[in-house]
Amino acid sequence: MTEQLEFLGIDSVTIVVPVGSGGTIAGLITGWTYALETVGRAPPIAVEIVGVCVSRPPEELRDSIESIVRDCGTSAAEGVLRPTASRCHWRLVDGRGAGFGMADIHDLELVEEIGRQTRFLADITYNGKALRWLRESAKQLSGAIVYWHTGGALGVVDRISDRSADWEAARIEEFNQ
C-alpha cells in the first residue's frame, strides 16, 4: 500500500476497515507502525485508520486491539521489526446499526447499489456496515480515503441464495393461486 500511495503522490490517507474481534485492524496498525527489516525506507505518510465496529461497542475493543499491536510490536525489540517513519493514528467508531448480522433497508439498498454500480460485492455483516459508515461520514474525512475490503464472499452468496429462495417461494405461491 505504501508503494501504491507513494506512486500516486499521496502523503495523507484515511483507511476505513470493518472491525469484528479487532485482529484485522490490529494488523493494519502494526503494519503502519513497524516495518520488516527487509523493507526499505518507510515513507512519511500520515495515516488515520478508522475501524468501524460491527459487533461490539468501540470501548470494549480498544484495549484488546492495543494489546495485539503491542504483542506484534515486541518483535521490534528482537530486530525483526523496526518503527517506521509513518505517523499512524487510529480510532474506532460504532457501526452496529441494526445489530450484528442484521441489516435494515438502507444497508440492503447500499450493498445492492454498490454491486450494481461497481460490481464490488459487499457482505451485510462487515463490509456493508463499514461502507455505510463511510458513506455517511466521508465529508468529515480529509485527504485520500482507502477502503480496506475484508472479503466476506460467503456472506454475499448466503444473502443472494436467501433472496432467490424467497423469490422462488413467491413464484410457487403465485402459481398455486
Ligand SMILES: Cc1ncc(COP(=O)(O)O)c(C=O)c1O
Ligand atoms: C468478512 C469479514 N470481515 C471482517 C471481519 C472482522 O475481522 P476481525 O475479527 O479481524 O476484526 C470478519 C470476521 O469474521 C469477516 O468475516
